[in-house]
Amino acid sequence: MLPTLQMTSPSPQTASWSGGVSPFAVSWRKLMMWWFIVTDGLLFIGFLASYGYLRLAAGSWPQRDKIFHMEFIALMTFTLITTSATMATAVGAAQAGQRHIAKRFIWLTAIGGMAFLAMQAYEWSTLIGEGATLTSNPWGPAAFGACFFLITGFHGTHVLTGVIVLITTAIRTSKGITQAEGVEMAGLYWHFVDLVWVFVFTFFYLI
């Protein structure tokens, strides 16, 4: 016979934390995804703070409108914001049990993500063609190139990861393997990638 667990009623103070319940009123998947987002967000905060240090320490910084084409960066931003809306629609459809609509919108999101990556590849190759490297660039302090490639590169890697997650989720959704919660988790990650771009766009391209 299996030993029975001692079932004394826990005190109100420890009840939420003594196991078997969810103190944050979410599933373990969602909680872990949020924990991951916090730590990953701190990585980008670290990058942006270091960029702030390097830029202030350098004293002068390249004039960005001579380097970046703001219309193009605006298009990249528009693309990423739109994929966030398509992903939110996909999550809503999955939760409403409309699997085919969900699948379609996940694919749209993945295509938007790939378009963003293509534009970033074009931007990178243009700047590399003009002589920008990790250690030097024709416009000013060497730290500019390091910051640019490191920060946009890390963000781009997150977009690439997101696209892979989205394609996997789309295929698994159409097969009925991934349920609404799985779509929601992919969505949380994708919105986070969009959220990071809000800060990169502001601190790197506008300020």
Added chain:
Amino acid sequence: MDYKKYWGPWISLLVLTLVMLVADRAFTGTILLTALLLAMTAKAILIAGTFMHLKWEHKGLIWTVVLGLVVVGAALFAGIAADGVRAHTMANRW
């Protein structure tokens, strides 16, 4: 399915981005910086709040995520980025 729920924030995000780009052409200095930081914060709140569903989550989760990122973020910026000013002054002393 209520599409407005997802495409309403999308319009707000696009308008805010446009505001940032226009502000960039129209203003300089402190006004520009304030406008950019305000619009950026509004966009972040929109994405995390509605798209990531955070505003409907348990208060404990909201505070953990927001305080975790904002407090540590502010500390990192104050501790690392602000030190760049000192580094610049030191380097140009002689």
